[in-house]
Amino acid sequence: MSNVVKIRKGNRILNVEESRLSSFLNQGYDQIDDNGTIVKRATGGRNVTVAELNEVIEAKELLEEQLANSDSAELLKENKALKTKVTKLERELEELKKPTDSNASGK
Known part of the structure; x- marks a missing residue:
């Protein structure tokens, strides 16, 4: 796998290819770095009370x-x-x- 990024939603952390990142951002996942700091916030898939x-x-x-x-x-x-x-x-x-x-x- 080349160009792999980490994403997180809740306590679930996944490694996905960068080409699939936008799809996961739309599903409510945040892109994170190796320290767990958010690099890009989710663009959809979340509800706020x-x-x-x-x-x-x-x-x-x-x-x-x-x-x-x-x-x-x-x-x-x-x-x-x-x-x-x-x-x-x-x-x-x-x-x-x-x-x-x-x-x-x-x-």
């Missing part, structure tokens, strides 16, 4: 609210200041790299 869906929706709304209330303006201001400092330091570094007139005439 209303309670699970509501939990995800509430978490999403909470994160969106936190993002809207965050001090993103302050972070943007700080980011701009840091970029200015980096630019200034890069210019200073370029100036230090340039040969001085005394070094050029001594050669």
